[in-house]
Amino acid sequence: MTGKSSTKKSLTYCFNMDGKTVRFIDTPGIIDTEGPNQDHRNVKEILRMLESVGKLSAILILLTPNDPRLDATFRFCMTELLTRLHRDTSQNILFGFTNANTTSFKLGATMIPLDEILKELQTGIVRGESNEYFFDSEGFMFLAAYKQNLQEMAGGKSHHATLWTQSAGEVHRLVTTVMGLPTHDVSMTLKLNRTRSFLEGLAKTLANFTTSTKTSQKRLENAERELAEAIAHGGNLAEKAKTKITITVPVRYNLPRKQTVCCHPSCVSQVKDENGVLRTVFKTVCHDNCDITVPDEIKGVHDLQYCSPFRRWLKIFAGYACQQEKCKHDWTEHMHISYEFRNEERMIDIDDEEVIDKIRSNEGAMQILKRQIQTAQKHQEMIRKERAQIQTARALFYVYLSQNSVGRSSAYSDATVQYLDLHIAVANQDGRTEDATELTRQKSSHTEEIKTLKNAIAAGTVSYPDEEAVDREIEGLKNMTLLGKDLIDAFDQRNVEFEGCPFIQVESKSKTKKGPWFRWL
Numbered sequence: 001m002t003g004k005s006s007t008k009k010s011l012t013y014c015f016n017m018d019g020k021t022v023r024f025i026d027t028p029g030i031i032d033t034e035g036p037n038q039d040h041r042n043v044k045e046i047l048r049m050l051e052s053v054g055k056l057s058a059i060l061i062l063l064t065p066n067d068p069r070l071d072a073t074f075r076f077c078m079t080e081l082l083t084r085l086h087r088d089t090s091q092n093i094l095f096g097f098t099n100a101n102t103t104s105f106k107l108g109a110t111m112i113p114l115d116e117i118l119k120e121l122q123t124g125i126v127r128g129e130s131n132e133y134f135f136d137s138e139g140f141m142f143l144a145a146y147k148q149n150l151q152e153m154a155g156g157k158s159h160h161a162t163l164w165t166q167s168a169g170e171v172h173r174l175v176t177t178v179m180g181l182p183t184h185d186v187s188m189t190l191k192l193n194r195t196r197s198f199l200e201g202l203a204k205t206l207a208n209f210t211t212s213t214k215t216s217q218k219r220l221e222n223a224e225r226e227l228a229e230a231i232a233h234g235g236n237l238a239e240k241a242k243t244k245i246t247i248t249v250p251v252r253y254n255l256p257r258k259q260t261v262c263c264h265p266s267c268v269s270q271v272k273d274e275n276g277v278l279r280t281v282f283k284t285v286c287h288d289n290c291d292i293t294v295p296d297e298i299k300g301v302h303d304l305q306y307c308s309p310f311r312r313w314l315k316i317f318a319g320y321a322c323q324q325e326k327c328k329h330d331w332t333e334h335m336h337i338s339y340e341f342r343n344e345e346r347m348i349d350i351d352d353e354e355v356i357d358k359i360r361s362n363e364g365a366m367q368i369l370k371r372q373i374q375t376a377q378k379h380q381e382m383i384r385k386e387r388a389q390i391q392t393a394r395a396l397f398y399v400y401l402s403q404n405s406v407g408r409s410s411a412y413s414d415a416t417v418q419y420l421d422l423h424i425a426v427a428n429q430d431g432r433t434e435d436a437t438e439l440t441r442q443k444s445s446h447t448e449e450i451k452t453l454k455n456a457i458a459a460g461t462v463s464y465p466d467e468e469a470v471d472r473e474i475e476g477l478k479n480m481t482l483l484g485k486d487l488i489d490a491f492d493q494r495n496v497e498f499e500g501c502p503f504i505q506v507e508s509k510s511k512t513k514k515g516p517w518f519r520w521l
């Protein structure tokens with residue numbers, strides 16, 4: 001894994017051992033001397049290679065046995081790899097230590113950082129004789145040199161013969177172990193990765209739909225009250241019967257170009273929308289036409305660091321500042337935007353306008369009004385149910401993602417929480433307290449849902465959500481009576497592109513308030 005990695009593309013070697021064919025797939029190394037961008041490409045290449053394999057018997061992670069300097073880069077790469085592998089692979093993960101002669105075929109200083117990261121990522125992998133193997137290529141190198149009559153190698157023939165025997169013994173032990181391991185169905189790992197990017201990308205959509213249910217709820221309650229008042233007070237009921245009952249539905253509009261923008265207080269500004277309400281505008285575009293695939297509107301989302309203004313391999317880890325002169329902020333201050341939601345009103349009362357127009361008598365109008373009240377009530381019930389369904393689904397998605405990889409870092413970030421946190425901060429900053437309250441309520445019910453689900457799993461009343469559970473939940477969302485169709489539209493991105501920046505509406509006089517709460521956004 002360390003040093004100048006020679007492989008950039010995966011290569012497959014086939015060997016015949018004891019009448020069995022063993023296929024070795026040599027993948028690019030991670031912790032590449034060319035820096036983290038190459039590491040990232042290499043991890044992608046490993047996953048690409050997996051696409052062509054149906055089943056795997058073992059995953060052999062090669063390390064040197066005596067490296068106390070396995071630092072942040074090592075941790076980063078192990079996390080990258082292990083969090084992308086399905087947890088079923090944990091029994092297929094083996095460790096191979098090269099240059100083992102330096103430590104007499106035992107594990108040296110590498111032990112501490114390796115054990116630490118395995119524990120930290122909650123892999124459940126217990127390192128021991130059954131999953132660690134020691135090799136040394138010096139015996140082979142001696143043989144190659146010997147053939148060229150260079151017999152004067154330090155250590156002499158018998159020393160190298162011992163190394164050869166020991167390494168060969170380890171290879172046999174490895175192959176015997178691998179033959180006995182249950183094979184891993186690679187599609188599980190691929191599905192995990194595909195599901196992950198799909199589910200993380202849903203954070204914005206599900207949050208917008210959840211928010212819209214509150215708006216719809218209010219609309220329906222108001223309509224119900226007004227209609228009831230009309231009945232109670234009399235008057236022109238025929239006119240009142242024309243009241244339209246509507247709900248709010250978020251409609252997705254793709255941006256003409258995807259962008260990476262900066263969220264730092266000095267890179268944003270506030271403008272008034274058509275209703276005179278202040279709205280934060282992310283006006284500093286640090287990468288226009290950005291083709292990176294990361295979830296929308298999540299500040300500092302992991303893969304954003306590979307966006308072009310941050311690519312500098314000399315700065316291996318911390319302090320990836322933006323190269324844009326007007327910005328210069330750390331990559332974690334940025335987010336990606338590729339689409340926006342616009343709330344649109346949709347009528348739900350089905351009464352034919354012509355019929356309503358023909359109503360002349362108060363009694364006829366009364367019947368219509370009563371039916372409309374019933375419609376409003378029925379839809380309040382439906383919208384409450386669908387809000388709860390969305391909340392349950394996204395809790396399940398998070399638990400699935402945080403539990404189904406080999407590496408389950410307790411720090412695994414929840415895209416929903418990150419999305420909500422950003423928008424709570426923005427709403428507070430704009431003085432939109434009602435919005436902030438709704439989003440905060442959403443966040444606490446989300447964390448509550450997760451707690452309930454985790455408790456149920458711990459108590460054994462519910463099993464760990466697997467791929468099928470996720471599929472079922474998505475199907476359930478698509479089949480929702482009221483919002484299902486709109487959700488499908490939002491998933492499938494079928495909406496037309498529109499021109500111009502979606503955030504700028506009406507420019508206000510520069511009365512931007514920057515209170516202390518502004519700073520942490």
Ligand SMILES: [Zn+2]
Pocket residue numbers: 260287289290291292306307308309
């Ligand atoms: Zn970019």
Ligand SMILES: [Zn+2]
Pocket residue numbers: 261262286309322323324327328329334
């Ligand atoms: Zn920037």
Ligand SMILES: [Zn+2]
Pocket residue numbers: 262263264266267284322326327328329333
């Ligand atoms: Zn900035």
